[in-house]
Amino acid sequence: MTASLPWILWLAANLALLLSTRNPIYLLLNLTGLFLTGNMLAQKRTQTSWVQQNLRFLLTMILLSTLINTLFSHTGATVLFSLPETWPLVGGDITLESMVYGAINGVIIGALYLTFNILNLALSIKQIIRLIPRAFYPAAMIVTVALTFFPSIQERAREIKEAQMIRGSKMKKVTDWLPILIPLLVTSLERAFLLSESMTSRGFHAHQESRHSRLAIVGLTLAAFCIFSGWVFTMYDYPKWVTFCLFGVGGSFFLILLILLGRQTRVTHFHQESWHIKDILGTVLFSSSLIVFIALRLSNQLESLSYSPYMALSPPTFQWGCLLFCASSLFPIFLKSND
Amino acid sequence: MIKIDSLTFQYPQTSQPALKNISLEIPSGSLTLVTGPTGSGKSTFLRCLNGLVPHFSGGTITGELQIFGHDPISEGTETISARVGFVFQEPEAQFLFDVVEDEIVFSLENAGMPREQMHVRVNQAIRQMGLEGIRNRNIHEISGGEKQKLAIASALVNLPDMLVLDEPTSQLDPASAKDLMTYITRLKRDLGLTVVVSEHRLERLLPFVDFIAYLTPDHTLHFGTPQEVLPEMAQVPPLIKIAKEMKITPLPLRVDDFPEYEYPAILREKGFPKSAPKQAQNPVLEINKLSASLGKQQVLDQVDLQLYPGEVLTLVGTNGAGKTTLLRSILGLIPSDGERYLLGEKMGAMDLENIIHQIGYLPQNPNDLLFAETVLDELQFTLKNHQKSMSDEALTVFLSKFGLAEMQNRYPRDLSVGERQRTALAAITVHKPGILLLDEPTRGMDYNAKRKLTNLLRDWRTKGKSILLVTHDVEFAAGLADRVLIIEHGKVRFTGSPGAAFSEFPGFETQTARLFPHSGWITAEDCLSQLKSEINLSKSPDQQS
Numbered sequence: 066m067t068a069s070l071p072w073i074l075w076l077a078a079n080l081a082l083l084l085s086t087r088n089p090i091y092l093l094l095n096l097t098g099l100f101l102t103g104n105m106l107a108q109k110r111t112q113t114s115w116v117q118q119n120l121r122f123l124l125t126m127i128l129l130s131t132l133i134n135t136l137f138s139h140t141g142a143t144v145l146f147s148l149p150e151t152w153p154l155v156g157g158d159i160t161l162e163s164m165v166y167g168a169i170n171g172v173i174i175g176a177l178y179l180t181f182n183i184l185n186l187a188l189s190i191k192q193i194i195r196l197i198p199r200a201f202y203p204a205a206m207i208v209t210v211a212l213t214f215f216p217s218i219q220e221r222a223r224e225i226k227e228a229q230m231i232r233g234s235k236m237k238k239v240t241d242w243l244p245i246l247i248p249l250l251v252t253s254l255e256r257a258f259l260l261s262e263s264m265t266s267r268g269f270h271a272h273q274e275s276r277h278s279r280l281a282i283v284g285l286t287l288a289a290f291c292i293f294s295g296w297v298f299t300m301y302d303y304p305k306w307v308t309f310c311l312f313g314v315g316g317s318f319f320l321i322l323l324i325l326l327g328r329q330t331r332v333t334h335f336h337q338e339s340w341h342i343k344d345i346l347g348t349v350l351f352s353s354s355l356i357v358f359i360a361l362r363l364s365n366q367l368e369s370l371s372y373s374p375y376m377a378l379s380p381p382t383f384q385w386g387c388l389l390f391c392a393s394s395l396f397p398i399f400l401k402s403n404d
Numbered sequence: 405m406i407k408i409d410s411l412t413f414q415y416p417q418t419s420q421p422a423l424k425n426i427s428l429e430i431p432s433g434s435l436t437l438v439t440g441p442t443g444s445g446k447s448t449f450l451r452c453l454n455g456l457v458p459h460f461s462g463g464t465i466t467g468e469l470q471i472f473g474h475d476p477i478s479e480g481t482e483t484i485s486a487r488v489g490f491v492f493q494e495p496e497a498q499f500l501f502d503v504v505e506d507e508i509v510f511s512l513e514n515a516g517m518p519r520e521q522m523h524v525r526v527n528q529a530i531r532q533m534g535l536e537g538i539r540n541r542n543i544h545e546i547s548g549g550e551k552q553k554l555a556i557a558s559a560l561v562n563l564p565d566m567l568v569l570d571e572p573t574s575q576l577d578p579a580s581a582k583d584l585m586t587y588i589t590r591l592k593r594d595l596g597l598t599v600v601v602s603e604h605r606l607e608r609l610l611p612f613v614d615f616i617a618y619l620t621p622d623h624t625l626h627f628g629t630p631q632e633v634l635p636e637m638a639q640v641p642p643l644i645k646i647a648k649e650m651k652i653t654p655l656p657l658r659v660d661d662f663p664e665y666e667y668p669a670i671l672r673e674k675g676f677p678k679s680a681p682k683q684a685q686n687p688v689l690e691i692n693k694l695s696a697s698l699g700k701q702q703v704l705d706q707v708d709l710q711l712y713p714g715e716v717l718t719l720v721g722t723n724g725a726g727k728t729t730l731l732r733s734i735l736g737l738i739p740s741d742g743e744r745y746l747l748g749e750k751m752g753a754m755d756l757e758n759i760i761h762q763i764g765y766l767p768q769n770p771n772d773l774l775f776a777e778t779v780l781d782e783l784q785f786t787l788k789n790h791q792k793s794m795s796d797e798a799l800t801v802f803l804s805k806f807g808l809a810e811m812q813n814r815y816p817r818d819l820s821v822g823e824r825q826r827t828a829l830a831a832i833t834v835h836k837p838g839i840l841l842l843d844e845p846t847r848g849m850d851y852n853a854k855r856k857l858t859n860l861l862r863d864w865r866t867k868g869k870s871i872l873l874v875t876h877d878v879e880f881a882a883g884l885a886d887r888v889l890i891i892e893h894g895k896v897r898f899t900g901s902p903g904a905a906f907s908e909f910p911g912f913e914t915q916t917a918r919l920f921p922h923s924g925w926i927t928a929e930d931c932l933s934q935l936k937s938e939i940n941l942s943k944s945p946d947q948q949s
Contacts, residue, residue, distance in 0.1 A: 217496065232760070265482060266454055268485040268514060333519060335506075
């Protein structure tokens with residue numbers, strides 16, 4: 066699986082799961098799958114310590130999140146000990162439940178990070194940039210330029226630092242960094258200026274009139290208004306169809322705008338992604354899993370997804386069907402391409 | 405055809421025009437060299453040709469400009485970019501991507517060209533510039549010459565009528581520069597491209613040139629064939645200098661065009677006069693079997709080097725031979741194997757403070773050093789670093805040796821390339837180190853600035869300073885070197901007299917050495933002083949013609 070579409074669908078499926086469950090069983094299952102998939106991709110790229118690095122990050126996240134939640138949230142039945150009430154914020158009962166809740170949040174944050182990290186491993190920078198809608202072509206261009214710009218500026222920073230060191234600059238105080246920062250800043254500005262000259266000289270922006278710019282502003286405002294009011298309505302007891310309509314109208318406004326603005330930008334791509342049978346399989350698998358998951362979730366058939374340790378700690382419930390969705394993080398391993 | 409009629413341009417917030425009343429006509433399919441001293445407006449002139457001036461720079465422009473029937477002033481850079489390919493001075497700074505192929509295809513993707521057509525165009529450009537072997541390589545891994553070819557290929561995919569190149573060979577070693585010019589002339593011949601090139605170092609380009617546009621310091625222009633313009637120019641390469649002195653017409657543009665010259669036997673016997681390595685004393689700097697790697701790649705392999713008091717040791721080599729890495733290893737900026745001795749003491753055990761007390765280091769780019777408000781502050785900063793102090797009066801005297809006394813209160817970055825280079829040099833020598841390591845100090849300098857630098861370095865040499873000079877400007881090196889070290893692929897290939905290095909080592913011969921093989925002359929001065937004194941230019945009539 067090397068094409069970007071199945072990977073994006075995989076990302077969407079995994080994000081949908083992670084953002085809608087707090088069930089520790091499911092989360093741990095999903096996390097295991099993520100580590101196995103990540104390890105496979107990292108080995109392909111000969112990154113040896115990927116698992117250790119990410120495990121360290123995950124544990125840090127869990128620890129931090131547990132600590133914060135335990136200190137600031139004082140609900141829960143199982144009181145471990147109490148801090149004096151006079152202490153601001155942290156004062157109160159320290160409960161087992163808030164610890165568990167914090168730990169679960171930490172796992173979710175870590176898993177979200179891992180999911181994006183794996184996408185980064187699976188796709189090249191070019192593939193990722195191409196996923197940015199065509200309407201935002203200038204933005205995609207900025208990302209590309211920045212990615213090329215940074216290594217060269219880093220190299221310049223090293224040269225400048227060495228030159229100033231040999232000149233006797235000690236670099237102990239903050240002001241000692243001026244001899245490095247000023248040449249670096251000026252060089253970066255000069256480079257940026259030259260780069261824009263170079264892009265202009267090669268016809269960048271030559272074909273882009275801003276015919277739709279006024280339309281874009283009006284459209285975006287309308288779309289944002291609809292989506293926002295839909296969101297406000299969900300918080301009160303309005304009929305569901307009203308909010309659905311608002312979301313629908315706002316969303317389609319946004320899509321139409323993207324297509325219209327995208328059409329305006331005439332950009333083609335030299336490199337074509339090569340699709341293999343495994344890419345098609347992946348696309349079918351992850352899109353159908355995403356659709357089924359959303360459908361089941363909306364019809365409230367997956368009640369075991371929700372879990373709360375409050376008020377008193379209870380064991381999480383379990384549904385066999387959910388297991389399949391959790392394991393989807395693992396599926397890329399079976400769709401591994403052999404090249 | 406390019407037609408320019410009384411073009412005058414002035415940058416915003418300046419009192420003087422950068423181009424004054426310029427008129428010329430460049431025929432299609434010709435190669436024009438734009439030259440002139442620093443600040444005469446070469447880059448400005450080139451940028452007029454694709455509309456970057458005035459569209460990007462601002463400023464006021466008057467007069468008329470026609471590029472193949474198009475007017476860049478009214479149509480703007482974006483439109484004219486399809487006709488005029490532009491290659492900037494620093495190839496690295498103009499790249500947007502990190503892969504060769506992606507860089508070439510940028511303007512086509514951006515124009516929304518169908519994929520099949522793009523493939524044809526890209527393959528064609530790659531073939532024209534000989535980049536087949538590196539099309540999928542990372543841009544940071546390819547050589548300087550390849551980078552320039554890539555920049556040209558990126559312009560060629562648009563099928564321009566004209567190619568504008570801003571100092572394309574200034575950062576290349578002699579062999580890569582020659583190779584690049586061969587490709588450019590091939591484009592001119594095969595595609596009928598009109599080429600406009602700017603360059604300081606005429607010796608590299610004259611053999612390929614049809615016309616010269618010479619911008620004078622007062623921003624006016626002489627345009628014509630080399631035979632018409634060269635006599636007007638004060639600063640010319642050695643070949644032209646000798647030919648002018650010997651009153652040879654027409655002026656030979658390449659060494660092979662120089663008439664057969666039978667120089668007196670008395671000179672032929674002398675061999676290499678410039679061979680006085682000062683090895684009587686102990687070396688101030690000694691490097692034994694130094695090896696170093698960058699990443700996984702070995703860059704230096706068992707390099708030996710001795711620097712003696714009061715000598716200029718010149719280190720020459722192709723781009724990527726490991727010259728800068730050698731300087732960095734000597735200073736201990738990168739780890740290396742082997743032994744380094746400074747004034748007889750092992751450098752490995754010394755701390756950086758002691759080393760830099762003795763050694764001044766000038767990086768390739770003088771802008772790396774300059775950050776202060778004034779030239780004087782720049783010097784004060786170095787002195788403060790070394791816990792020394794000097795009065796402003798003493799510093800003014802010191803600066804006058806660099807020709808910078810009047811500029812002491814100017815902002816260093818506003819100065820010309822040559823002045824900036826000398827400011828940087830002053831800043832690294834104000835604490836009076838005995839040893840100087842100079843990395844490509846002539847980058848972007850015109851003949852005049854180079855002459856000033858030569859005089860300054862000669863003066864230091866006579867005062868007993870030791871100078872290790874890294875350069876691929878062989879003409880500059882020949883005028884200065886006491887000894888030469890040539891490195892290739894990280895290995896020392898040659899150590900010896902400049903007479904031998906610059907007349908016998910392939911790729912590094914000076915023009916004079918090629919003109920008078922086995923004479924031992926390597927600079928125009930060597931040749932002219934000998935000719936003047938010993939035969940007093942007594943020529944037979946057939947040499948006059």
